[in-house]
Structures are given as structure tokens and as C-alpha cells.
Amino acid sequence: MRRSLLFLPGNTPNMLINGSCLGSDAVIFDLEDAVSPAEKDAARILVRNTMTYMDFRGCETIVRINGIDTPYWQEDLDEVMPCRPNLILLPKTGTAEDIRTADAYMARVEERLGLAPYTVGLVALIETALGVENAFAVASASPRVTALFLGAEDLTADLQCKRTKEGREIEYARTRLVVAARAAGVEVYDTPFTDVNDDEGIEVDALHAKALGFTGKASISPRHVEVINRVFSPSQGDIDYAYEVMEAIRLGKEQGKGAVALRGKMIDAPIVARAQRTIAMARELGLGREEA
Amino acid sequence: MTEIVRSASAGTMESSDVYVEIEPGEGGIELRLESVVKGQFGPAIEEVVREVLGQWGVENARVSVRDRGALDCVIRSRVETAVKRGRGNG
Numbered sequence: 001m002r003r004s005l006l007f008l009p010g011n012t013p014n015m016l017i018n019g020s021c022l023g024s025d026a027v028i029f030d031l032e033d034a035v036s037p038a039e040k041d042a043a044r045i046l047v048r049n050t051m052t053y054m055d056f057r058g059c060e061t062i063v064r065i066n067g068i069d070t071p072y073w074q075e076d077l078d079e080v081m082p083c084r085p086n087l088i089l090l091p092k093t094g095t096a097e098d099i100r101t102a103d104a105y106m107a108r109v110e111e112r113l114g115l116a117p118y119t120v121g122l123v124a125l126i127e128t129a130l131g132v133e134n135a136f137a138v139a140s141a142s143p144r145v146t147a148l149f150l151g152a153e154d155l156t157a158d159l160q161c162k163r164t165k166e167g168r169e170i171e172y173a174r175t176r177l178v179v180a181a182r183a184a185g186v187e188v189y190d191t192p193f194t195d196v197n198d199d200e201g202i203e204v205d206a207l208h209a210k211a212l213g214f215t216g217k218a219s220i221s222p223r224h225v226e227v228i229n230r231v232f233s234p235s236q237g238d239i240d241y242a243y244e245v246m247e248a249i250r251l252g253k254e255q256g257k258g259a260v261a262l263r264g265k266m267i268d269a270p271i272v273a274r275a276q277r278t279i280a281m282a283r284e285l286g287l288g289r290e291e292a
Numbered sequence: 293m294t295e296i297v298r299s300a301s302a303g304t305m306e307s308s309d310v311y312v313e314i315e316p317g318e319g320g321i322e323l324r325l326e327s328v329v330k331g332q333f334g335p336a337i338e339e340v341v342r343e344v345l346g347q348w349g350v351e352n353a354r355v356s357v358r359d360r361g362a363l364d365c366v367i368r369s370r371v372e373t374a375v376k377r378g379r380g381n382g
Contacts, residue, residue: 013308041373042302048369049366049369053368
């Protein structure tokens, strides 16, 4: 379950060491944009030691490495993969070939470390027009890809348009990524809302992303984590309805009914699938009911 | 053995960080420590610094450590980075 993914600058100790206490489902140690070229070596070592010595139980670890068009990305992987982060976030993924390049190197590192293949997953950060257009091919390029991730700041620069709070300029990219990810059977995360002081704005933005089908949303500020977690969690009403659906299905089967209705609506396979997902998430959040 | 051939530094003076400077030296490790928590944790910090220097095979160097309340893993990181920046092969 990754409702919230919080970016932490890779060379800033006072952010890194508190990362696991900030309430996000995952933290993203950033070796890319948050770190100047002269400090890449220091950040790699600091992130590696933070993962080695600090306790991140209950919080997944993701490392945003530098792009494969830079001289840094292989050293990034060499340094952090022994710590077995849950995922690597690959910036500026534009094509399936980019994924295959990163995947092949990660496979070699895993072999060298004696890790099982695909121990460390890969998330494709889509932040160029090319990446948006190739989203499905990127998501399908390797079994290592577990999600697509929209990066709107670089994308709008590439699109030569202004980034706004309303986000009309990224609507196509958002819907395209959700469709591509779902078609490929992977998850999809929304771009951060960058005004850290706009509490209303983050809620509106997160609700919109959830409504479009995103799995979760990234954040650059701990202030946004609570709102994102709330928006991407099932409500008590959702959970109650999901249990009603499953109970109706159970009763229908008992009574030998071919079709089952609840609250005047036919319950079909997609409704059951959604109910099952809601119950699974409720259980993860400790909101599930005890089985009879 | 790792030889320190040039002056190098790592870290910052920000809260929770530590600024480490390393220079070529002779006759062992000459360590100077400045810390807001020196009274409580000075010996522990010094032990960590010497341990990391030992791990990287540094036997001779002058090392200055200005601590701003860094945790063990941060001290380890900055010392390692300073060593790698100051050593002979890169």
C-alpha cells in the first residue's frame, strides 16, 4: 500500500533521519534533483548509511537515482542496492529501452550481491512528452516495473507550458498514465502538489488524482502526508459497502442465485473486485472486520 | 593502507550534520573535535571517527570534526566521504 510517497533530499541529514516518523507509506531518498553534482558522492554514502542504520520498518524505501543519461546512475545503484530498497525510481524514463537498460544493470547488481532476480523493483518516472506517449510500452518493458509515476514539473517544462495549481495542462498526461499503468497491470502515482502552504489546494489536487484512478500521490512536504493518506484511504462508508457486497454475494451463492442485487443495483464482477480491493486495504490499515 | 594525499572535506554546519576535514598527516591520527554535545558524547563520536578511519585503512591524517548533533550514521557517512575525497586514487 503506497498512498503517500514523501521525497527526502539525499544529502540533508535532518530530513533523512526523521523520514520514517513523518507518516508516509514510503519515503523517496532523492539522489537526483535535490543533490548538486559536487555532492553526489556524499549523498550516495549518506543514503546508504541511513538505510543501513536507521529503522524504516512500516515505511517503504525508494531511491530516486540519477538518470541513465548521466554519469552517476550506475554508481548510485552499486551503492544503494545492497541495502535492498523496495524500489528504484528512474527519472526521465522516455522509452522501453530506458527501462531495459536500467533493468539489465540492476539484474547484474542483484546477481553480484546474491539477491534473487527482481528483489528490487523499478518505478518509471514519466516527466517528458516522449515518456507520456510511450507510457504503456514503458510500463510493460520489464516485470521489474511496478508502477508509473508522473513528474509534472519537468513535464510542463518539456511541454513548454506553465505549471498551474489547477493542473489543466497535465490532465492528458494524468489520464494517459492511469490508463497505461492499469492496462499494463502496474500501479500509478501522481505528481507532488508543490505549494506546501496551501492546505486546501493539496486536498483538492489529491481528490482529483484519486478520482482519476491514481494509486497514491507523491509529496515534497511532510505537511501534505496526512491529507494524502486520508484521501487515498477508503472511507468508513466505502468499507461498510464493501462488506455488504461480499455478504450479498455469499448469500446469493448459498441460495443458488445467478444474479445478486444490493441497494437496488446489480452486483457484477467489477463491483466485487472493487469491494475486495477496499477490504484488503482496510485490513492493511487495521480497519477490517474480524472473520467469522 | 590508504594514504591521504590532499585536503578534503565533507558535510555541512547545518543542524544534525557534521563537517569533517581531513589532511595528510604523519605519525598516526591527529583528531580535533568540536561538538555541541562534546561533554556527553565526545568519546563516542571520537570512537566512531577512528573506527571509520580504521575501516578505510587510514593510519596517518589530521582530522577536524565539527559536529552539529549528527547521529552515528551521519558521522560515519561524512568521515567516509572525506576519506574517499582525500585519498590517493580518487
